[in-house]
Amino acid sequence: MSVLSDHIESFIKELLTEDEGMAELQRNELAQQFHCAPxxxxxxxxxxxxxxxxxxxxxxxxGGGYIRVIQLDVDESEYISDIIDEKLQGGINMRHTAELVEGMLETGLIDRRSKNLILAAVSDKALCVPGEIKNELRACILKEILISTLLKEDD
Structure with missing residues (x-):
């Protein structure tokens, strides 16, 4: 099922590229095209x-319904502040972390190598602490990583 999801995602991203960041889709037509359920x-x-x-x-x-997908023009500092304020309060599990880091990659905040390093650093395997504090520790590490992305290096 993941392969099908990847194909659908790629198709929608191509539409977004062609239509300058916005695409209107018909759910049923798209489902027919990919031979899947809506x-x-x-x-x-x-x-x-x-x-x-x-x-x-x-x-x-x-009957004339649609789904509109809009790619956001992300202000880096606002985006990071929102993540810190909304997503990291009280801890974050690994699944939500992976989604968040993928979003950072897609918005151009980090590159693929950084994504892999971040995910490795905050993985359940790397965090050798009892389960009840693992999500809080992961959130603290992510917060520091996000803050460091905002700091500009002095040349």
Whole structure:
């Protein structure tokens, strides 16, 4: 199922590129094109086109309904502040961490190598602490990484 999701995601991203950051989709037509249930399209939209990944989705129901996907023009400092204030308070699990870091990659905040390093540093395997404090420790580490991305190096 993941391969199908990857294909749907790639298709939508191509549309976004062609249409300068906005694409209107018909859920049923897209499902027919990919030979899947409309719920699969919903899954891709909610997991891979979320605000934390730099996208907004809007929908209108009914016969002439559509789904509009808009790629956000992200202000780096505002984006990072929002993540720290909203996503990292009280801890964060590994699944949400992976989504957040993928969003940082997609918005251009980090590169693929940095993504892999961050995920390795905050993985359950790397955090050798009891389960009840693992998510809090992960959030603290991510917060420091995010803050450091805002600091400009002096040449």
């Amino acid at each position: 719920s699969q399209i919903n899954y891709v939209l909610t997991t891979r086109f979320s605000p934390s990944r730099g996208y907004i989705t809007q929908s209108r129901r009914g």
